[in-house]
Amino acid sequence: MEExxxxxxNNMQGRLRVTKEAEEHHYDxxxxxxxxxxxxxxxxxxxxxxxxxLLIKRRSWPFEGMWAIPGGxxxxxxxxxxxxxxxxxxxxxxQDVYLEQLYTFGDPGRDPRTRVITVVYFxxxxxxxxxxxxxxxxxxxxxxxxxxxxxxxxxxxxxxxYTLGRLRGKLDYTTIAFNLLPERFTLRELQRVYEIILxxxxxxxxxxxxxxxxxxxxxxxxxxxxxxxxPARLYRFNPAAESQx
Amino acid sequence: MEExxxxxxNNMQGRLRVTKEAEEHHYDxxxxxxxxxxxxxxxxxxxxxxxxxLLIKRRSWPFEGMWAIPGGxxxxxxxxxxxxxxxxxxxxxxQDVYLEQLYTFGDPGRDPRTRVITVVYFxxxxxxxxxxxxxxxxxxxxxxxxxxxxxxxxxxxxxxxYTLGRLRGKLDYTTIAFNLLPERFTLRELQRVYEIILxxxxxxxxxxxxxxxxxxxxxxxxxxxxxxxxPARLYRFNPAAESQx
DNA sequence: ATAATAGTGTCTGTGAGACAGTATTCT
DNA sequence: AGAATACTGTCTCACAGACACTATTAT
Numbered sequence: 331m332e333e334x335x336x337x338x339x340n341n342m343q344g345r346l347r348v349t350k351e352a353e354e355h356h357y358d359x360x361x362x363x364x365x366x367x368x369x370x371x372x373x374x375x376x377x378x379x380x381x382x383x384l385l386i387k388r389r390s391w392p393f394e395g396m397w398a399i400p401g402g403x404x405x406x407x408x409x410x411x412x413x414x415x416x417x418x419x420x421x422x423x424x425q426d427v428y429l430e431q432l433y434t435f436g437d438p439g440r441d442p443r444t445r446v447i448t449v450v451y452f453x454x455x456x457x458x459x460x461x462x463x464x465x466x467x468x469x470x471x472x473x474x475x476x477x478x479x480x481x482x483x484x485x486x487x488x489x490x491x492y493t494l495g496r497l498r499g500k501l502d503y504t505t506i507a508f509n510l511l512p513e514r515f516t517l518r519e520l521q522r523v524y525e526i527i528l529x530x531x532x533x534x535x536x537x538x539x540x541x542x543x544x545x546x547x548x549x550x551x552x553x554x555x556x557x558x559x560x561p562a563r564l565y566r567f568n569p570a571a572e573s574q575x
Numbered sequence: 576m577e578e579x580x581x582x583x584x585n586n587m588q589g590r591l592r593v594t595k596e597a598e599e600h601h602y603d604x605x606x607x608x609x610x611x612x613x614x615x616x617x618x619x620x621x622x623x624x625x626x627x628x629l630l631i632k633r634r635s636w637p638f639e640g641m642w643a644i645p646g647g648x649x650x651x652x653x654x655x656x657x658x659x660x661x662x663x664x665x666x667x668x669x670q671d672v673y674l675e676q677l678y679t680f681g682d683p684g685r686d687p688r689t690r691v692i693t694v695v696y697f698x699x700x701x702x703x704x705x706x707x708x709x710x711x712x713x714x715x716x717x718x719x720x721x722x723x724x725x726x727x728x729x730x731x732x733x734x735x736x737y738t739l740g741r742l743r744g745k746l747d748y749t750t751i752a753f754n755l756l757p758e759r760f761t762l763r764e765l766q767r768v769y770e771i772i773l774x775x776x777x778x779x780x781x782x783x784x785x786x787x788x789x790x791x792x793x794x795x796x797x798x799x800x801x802x803x804x805x806p807a808r809l810y811r812f813n814p815a816a817e818s819q820x
Numbered sequence: 821a822t823a824a825t826a827g828t829g830t831c832t833g834t835g836a837g838a839c840a841g842t843a844t845t846c847t
Numbered sequence: 848a849g850a851a852t853a854c855t856g857t858c859t860c861a862c863a864g865a866c867a868c869t870a871t872t873a874t
Contacts, residue, residue, distance in 0.1 A: 351687050355636045363651040365612050367681075367692055391600045406608040406690055410681040434679045434694050436612075436655040442596050445651055447612055447694070449679050518853075535855070536837060543835090559852040560844035763826075780828070781864060788862090804825035805871035 365436070365445035369413045370401030370486075372432065372452040372493045373422060375460055376510050380475045381526050383490060384421060385482070387470035392442045393483030397474070399490070401448060414451035421471070428454040428509035433492055440485045452493050458512035477529070501527055503574050505546060508567040516554050516562035517541065545571045610681070610690035614658045615646030615731075617677065617697040617738045618667060620705055621755050625720045626771050628735060629666060630727070632715035637687045638728030642719070644735070646693060659696035666716070673699040673754035678737055685730045697738050703757035722774070739772075746772055748819050750791060753812040761799050761807035762786065790816045 373384040385397040400421050404413045411429065419425055429451055436447035474480060476494055479487065500506045507523045521537045541547060548568040555561040618629040630642040645666050649658045656674065664670055674696055681692035719725060721739055724732065745751045752768045766782045786792060793813040800806040 349687055349689060351637070355688075364609055365649065365651060367610050367612060392596070404610065404681070404692075406610060407683050409683060410679065410692070431678065433676065434655065436649070436694070438652050438654060442594055443600075444594060447649075447655070449681070449692070516853085533837070533839085534853090535839085538854080539856090540836080555845075557852075558846035558850065560846095560854080562853055761826085778864070778866085779826090780866085783827080784829090785863080800872075802825075803823065803873040805827080807826055 365447045367404050368401050368446055368448045369404055369410055369417060370399045370448050370450045370489065371414050371417045371421075371429075372399055372450060372490065373418065373455060374452065374476070374493070374497070374510075375455040375473070376457050376523060376526065377460075377473055379522065379526065381477070382473040383476050383479075383493075385472055385474055385480070386421075387472070388483055389470065396483040397472070397480045397486075398483040399450075399486045404449075410449050411451070414449075414453070418453055422455065422460065424455055424459055427456075427459075428506065432496060433489075435485060435489060437485070450489055450493075452496070454506065454509035456510055456512050497527055505567065505569075505575065511567075514550055514552065514554075514564040514566055516564060517547075518562060520565075540575070544575055546575070610692045612649050613646050613691055613693045614649055614655055614662060615644045615693050615695045615734065616659050616662045616666075616674075617644055617695060617735065618663065618700060619697065619721070619738070619742070619755075620700040620718070621702050621768060621771065622705075622718055624767065624771065626722070627718040628721050628724075628738075630717055630719055630725070631666075632717070633728055634715065641728040642717070642725045642731075643728040644695075644731045646695075649694075655694050656696070659694075659698075663698055667700065667705065669700055669704055672701075672704075673751065677741060678734075680730060680734060682730070695734055695738075697741070699751065699754035701755055701757050742772055750812065750814075750820065756812075759795055759797065759799075759809040759811055761809060762792075763807060765810075785820070789820055791820070 375382055375384075384400065386400045388394055388396055388398050400417055402413070402417055404410060408416070410431065414429055414431075415425070418427065418429065430453075432450040432452045434447060434449045436445075438445055440446065476490060479490065482490070497506070501524065507520065507527070510523050511519060517538050518534075520541065521532060521534065524537070525532055546568055547565040550564045550566050552564045553561040554564050620627055620629075629645065631645045633639055633641055633643050645662055647658070647662055649655060653661070655676070659674055659676075660670070663672065663674065675698075677695040677697045679692060679694045681690075683690055685691065721735060724735065727735070742751070746769065752765065752772070755768050756764060762783050763779075765786065766777060766779065769782070770777055791813055792810040795809045795811050797809045798806040799809050
């Protein structure tokens with residue numbers, strides 16, 4: 331997908347698409363000046379024990395050289411979610427990840443080029459799959475801590491703050507956190523997800539008690555041995571036991 | 576605002592709006608076929624001890640004769656929220672009400688005329704102010720129980736279900752319910768709001784205990800006398816005591 | 821007196837949070 | 848033996864939910 335902000339094409343007026351039915355009914359859709367619609371996808375993952383977001387460095391006006399949330403135009407025949415999936419696929423090579431519509435930002439003036447309304451999605455990627463996939467490690471793509479962001483283009487700072495708020499809000503009444511972990515994980519790793527996102531330490535015993543009491547975890551029987559200490563049990567998320575923590 | 580679906584204008588191609596800056600940078604925004612953007616506003620209120628939504632009867636193709644959520648195009652220089660406020664004002668004459676962006680629906684094919692992406696807002700109106708305002712009681716505008724809806728145009732049935740879900744979800748961790756009541760109200764009236772929205776009976780003593788313990792209510796000193804029974808205290812919502820129930 | 825709704829208190833179970841010591845592995 | 852992290856149980860307090868009777872007004 332074309333990066334949002336790349337200079338595009340020639341000066342031909344975009345043809346409006348009107349269905350046969352609409353023509354038959356003499357329905358005309360082209361009266362109004364119409365805003366552009368894009369989707370942006372906030373992709374977050376846990377990296378280096380930090381909550382990080384994927385950003386793209388802008389190569390042209392406006393906000394040249396600043397970092398931005400990846401996004402692009404919505405194709406005329408494509409659902410919003412499909413557009414978001416396409417963007418996700420193009421940037422990370424990953425499919426089938428958690429994807430949720432976040433909010434639609436559309437203030438006039440948020441983009442100096444023209445009126446752009448952007449439907450923002452946010453995606454959670456588990457670090458393991460991310461490593462496998464072709465990490466486009468070009469100089470103009472990078473992962474940044476949400477707690478230490480570079481200067482951002484457009485209203486993208488606001489969008490990221492909004493995303494973080496949503497993520498935190500959903501953390502304790504949904505199972506959203508599991509999307510940041512690989513299939514098998516230890517309880518300590520899960521706790522770390524919560525601690526990083528909520529940005530606070532939690533009590534180990536209370537955390538384990540609470541999670542285990544819900545029954546959403548399944549003991550895989552396997553253990554994770556690393557380092558010079560007692561190995562930890564590996565659990566698996568059990569979607570069948572649909573509990574809301 | 577033009578009702579969504581009213582046949583509009585002539586066949587002139589909509590002029591794109593490009594800023595001076597964009598022209599200077601040779602930025603062209605007109606390459607893509609672009610979807611139309613509308614806003615829809617789900618307006619809900621308590622009427623006759625029921626949760627009702629304002630709908631508009633369509634007078635033309637498509638879905639002629641069916642009921643639809645009021646909405647219209649977003650003007651090129653107007654924020655999404657301003658467009659929603661304008662729609663609200665036009666339909667109910669009411670201003671300064673609770674208004675929240677809900678979700679953006681944009682599946683191709685949801686509107687048979689052309690690709691339409693609609694940003695849906697929802698508004699909560701208190702019944703008292705609503706009576707004062709010019710209730711456009713035309714035959715093609717009506718209030719319907721969300722629990723007994725007529726056949727709806729487009730994907731509006733889905734949108735209303737989504738709205739109801741959001742309202743219910745927010746009920747017990749926000750103060751959203753107060754927006755459906757006039758400034759002064761009795762505890763029983765507040766309880767009725769919860770009961771109607773959650774569609775279940777609640778225990779009077781527990782409800783009062785819970786609400787009063789939060790401190791978000793202020794006793795006005797006044798009482799509401801009606802009927803042949805003990806009068807009820809009138810309370811006021813105290814936003815200062817920002818509690819999340 | 822009757823009808824109608826407002827208003828009030830106790831008990832019990834559950835879950836959240838505070839809190840410290842033992843277990844297992846590797847070197 | 849020491850280092851490092853995994854793992855476990857109890858107490859207290861607050862809140863949710865079940866539950867029934869008295870208070871006040873108008874007719």
